[in-house]
Amino acid sequence: MIARRHWPYLYLAGALLAGVSIGAAWPPPPLPKASEQGNAWSLPAMADIARHVPQDLAVVTSGMRWKGDVGGTPGERAAWRLAGTVDEATPAILVMTPDSPDKVKRIELGQALPDGSVLHKVDGDRAMTKRDACIVTYQLFQSEAVDMSEGCEEPEAPDQGIRK
Numbered sequence: 001m002i003a004r005r006h007w008p009y010l011y012l013a014g015a016l017l018a019g020v021s022i023g024a025a026w027p028p029p030p031l032p033k034a035s036e037q038g039n040a041w042s043l044p045a046m047a048d049i050a051r052h053v054p055q056d057l058a059v060v061t062s063g064m065r066w067k068g069d070v071g072g073t074p075g076e077r078a079a080w081r082l083a084g085t086v087d088e089a090t091p092a093i094l095v096m097t098p099d100s101p102d103k104v105k106r107i108e109l110g111q112a113l114p115d116g117s118v119l120h121k122v123d124g125d126r127a128m129t130k131r132d133a134c135i136v137t138y139q140l141f142q143s144e145a146v147d148m149s150e151g152c153e154e155p156e157a158p159d160q161g162i163r164k
Contacts, residue, residue, distance in 0.1 A: 079115035082127055082138045091122035 083104050084094035092108040107119050117131040125140040133151030 080113055082140055082142075085122055085125060085127065085140065087122075093119060093122055093127045 080095045080097050082093060083096045086092040086094065086106065090108055092106050094104045095107050095113065096104055097114050107113055109119050109122065112118055113129060115131075117129040117136070119127065120130040120135060121128040126146070127138050129136050129138070133149070134153075135149040136145045136152065137147035139146045
């Protein structure tokens with residue numbers, strides 16, 4: 001026979017088993033009927049699309065990071081872009097030029113870059129170039145230099161078309 005002190009646990013287990021059984025057997029509520037909406041989505045009208053002529057689209061997409069030139073004036077391109085770093089016995093960088101964006105050129109320490117500067121140091125995802133007393137730091141996936149030493153001349157900002 002089961003001791004008296006175990007009876008409350010048996011009642012609790014029985015109630016739990018009955019609750020789970022009833023919950024599993026209970027049918028779910030019916031799904032609500034879908035209502036038809038008269039304002040269904042459709043393609044935009046040709047007149048709306050025609051206002052985005054290809055020239056406008058080219059100006060907009062040229063500033064996208066993954067497409068075209070980033071920053072500067074439209075059409076202005078850098079002499080080269082950092083495409084990768086090589087971490088071997090002799091560190092090097094991989095460079096892409098606007099003339100051949102699908103070809104990568106390997107530049108080792110001490111070699112000249114397309115803009116005339118010399119590769120000074122490679123550190124992880126950063127490359128430092130030197131021209132005269134100016135040391136410029138470039139980083140992967142950045143469109144412009146991330147750091148310049150004090151000996152560098154600041155380029156004049158191009159006119160952005162803002163009138164005072």
